[in-house]
Amino acid sequence: MGGSEAAPDRPGRPLVRKFDQRLNKLIATIYPDERRRPGYSRLAKEISEKTGGTISGTYLWELATGKKRNVTLEQLDVLAEFFGVPPEYFLNDEAAERIDAQLALAVALRDAKVRNLALRAEGLSPASLDALITMVDEARKVQNLSPIDDDDTGTKAPPGGR
Amino acid sequence: MGGSEAAPDRPGRPLVRKFDQRLNKLIATIYPDERRRPGYSRLAKEISEKTGGTISGTYLWELATGKKRNVTLEQLDVLAEFFGVPPEYFLNDEAAERIDAQLALAVALRDAKVRNLALRAEGLSPASLDALITMVDEARKVQNLSPIDDDDTGTKAPPGGR
DNA sequence: CCGCAGCATCCGCTGAAGTGGACAGTGAAC
């Protein structure tokens, strides 16, 4: 694979220049596990279901790969709402970095709480654990996370702080 | 003729809802004198010349009157650059209010004599400044200028303002 | 082995973003 990407011609205003990077970063932040990351079509469907707006898998791909960049405000709003960031994330560099930090922190906190939850769950009766598992699954649905099939394979989340 | 069009037609995402108001406010801020304000065509030409981007007078009118609202990022950038505001101005309410205050000050300071006055006023005692403010208000009355409600920085401006 | 399911990628189309030019109205200079 001759890795050298063709010099990406980056015409247009500076605002639009980094759109693909931002979008990919958001996707990677929400789905840290690359194997379980849904494809663009599925992702588009989840976005539509959660936000009530419409977006197509094809268009998501075009945005993520940089083939299209000049989004309209309506789509920007849909994307921002789904990923849980203010729309300025896509516009301003400083805002993007700051929000990135918040996102990373939120993910880290989530992990810590998950560990905490696991510690506290130890010793509960199987019936109680089953009830909790059901509740967690419902919560995952609400937060548009991929459902966990059976038992966790033990793949730990990479602590690589990036 | 009797058809009173109050323009209650406001569909779409919340992001896009107030675009016309924001744009009109910006124009009114940059050109405070209504009589000397250039038309949309001329304004469009100035925008194109200053920012290097392209925008048409017709489109400006459509945006200002609310006939079109779903702008693309490229146009958003052009408008923001011309009016001297960050693009978030069109997206976020708080940012808009905050920037409005700065903008009014900047426009006031565009007048060299006003700037001079402000420089000289620095360091005066609050009592002296109050006296000067009263005098300026009286002068405004004499010259039939719209009165300034109150000038406090930091707190948000009263909503529903026009 | 074969289907099936999901993936990235592309192609062609619809509709809306965005433009150019025409029209009528207004106030100032003549």
Next chain:
DNA sequence: GTTCACTGTCCACTTCAGCGGATGCTGCGG
């Protein structure tokens, strides 16, 4: 009065944001 420069408003047109659907590929269960 007429003319001019300018305006707001509209409409026909071009361009591209955005979408549906077809393609070939890979992995998985039968």
